Amino acid sequence: MTLQQKTLQRYRLLFPNDTLREISARTGIQITRVFRLFNGKIMKVGELEVFEKVINVKISENPSFASLNTAVEEASSILTNDELAKVAEYIKRKITARTYGRMYIRTNYESAIIA
Amino acid sequence: MKGLSSLERIILESIGKQSLVYEEIQVQTGLHENVCFNVLQALVIRGLITTDGVRYKISNSLSPLLLEEINGIAAKQAESLELMEAILEQKTGRVFRLQKIAMDSRDEKIFLAMLSNLESFLVDAHKKAHATIPMKERKVIFWGMGEVKNAMSQIVMGN
Numbered sequence: 155m156t157l158q159q160k161t162l163q164r165y166r167l168l169f170p171n172d173t174l175r176e177i178s179a180r181t182g183i184q185i186t187r188v189f190r191l192f193n194g195k196i197m198k199v200g201e202l203e204v205f206e207k208v209i210n211v212k213i214s215e216n217p218s219f220a221s222l223n224t225a226v227e228e229a230s231s232i233l234t235n236d237e238l239a240k241v242a243e244y245i246k247r248k249i250t251a252r253t254y255g256r257m258y259i260r261t262n263y264e265s266a267i268i269a
Numbered sequence: 270m271k272g273l274s275s276l277e278r279i280i281l282e283s284i285g286k287q288s289l290v291y292e293e294i295q296v297q298t299g300l301h302e303n304v305c306f307n308v309l310q311a312l313v314i315r316g317l318i319t320t321d322g323v324r325y326k327i328s329n330s331l332s333p334l335l336l337e338e339i340n341g342i343a344a345k346q347a348e349s350l351e352l353m354e355a356i357l358e359q360k361t362g363r364v365f366r367l368q369k370i371a372m373d374s375r376d377e378k379i380f381l382a383m384l385s386n387l388e389s390f391l392v393d394a395h396k397k398a399h400a401t402i403p404m405k406e407r408k409v410i411f412w413g414m415g416e417v418k419n420a421m422s423q424i425v426m427g428n
Binding site: 175233234236240243244246247249250251253254255256 | 304308350351
């Protein structure tokens with residue numbers, strides 16, 4: 155998966171119900187351009203940065219995220235491989251449970267077209 | 270994620286050896302319709318259950334590798350922790366006690382015998398009522414015992 159696809163997927167996970175118009179308003183990118191980007195058109199660096207910025211702003215609304223990041227960095231240098239695997243497994247389980255609780259989110263970009 | 274999530278296990282256990290329609294599974298599990306549908310789809314994709322579009326049943330061609338993956342010790346442990354954590358976080362309708370008890374060897378034997386009795390009681394109770402009580406109304410019960418020094422060592426050393 156390319157960086158662009160990863161970024162758009164993360165965006166979709168954070169804003170699953172955004173319409174093209176809302177994405178355009180949030181990012182300042184023209185609506186037709188947003189449509190093209192979600193359909194695989196290659197992004198410009200500036201556009202990627204805008205999406206990353208919107209994602210980071212959304213994430214920073216949750217103060218525990220910074221704490222998690224710090225803990226993960228520390229854990230990676232202190233915990234054993236098995237312990238890291240357990241932590242990763244624990245987080246994955248949380249993610250799976252939450253994902254089931256959400257509306258079905260397609261991993262491709264069809265949802266953007268529907269929106 | 271390795272193994273099954275508790276949600277996936279609940280659905281598999283609800284289906285059991287039967288072939289159920291979506292509504293029956295939802296009534297059995299008590300899951301929100303959206304969650305129930307998502308979990309069912311995930312199980313179909315993983316090849317754990319099959320569907321003809323209406324009825325769902327557990328696939329009868331599960332590979333030993335897949336069975337090991339979903340029933341292996343590590344997967345079961347993670348699943349148990351997930352369920353126990355959910356119970357601990359409940360504000361009402363649950364009972365939980367955890368204590369460090371000083372126990373001589375005689376009392377320990379008595380306690381283990383009582384646990385054995387408890388297990389027999391639970392097996393009988395389940396046998397008696399499992400046909401009439403849907404999955405969502407069943408109780409999650411867990412018990413156990415370990416040594417404080419071993420637990421401390423585990424916590425410090427991680428192995």
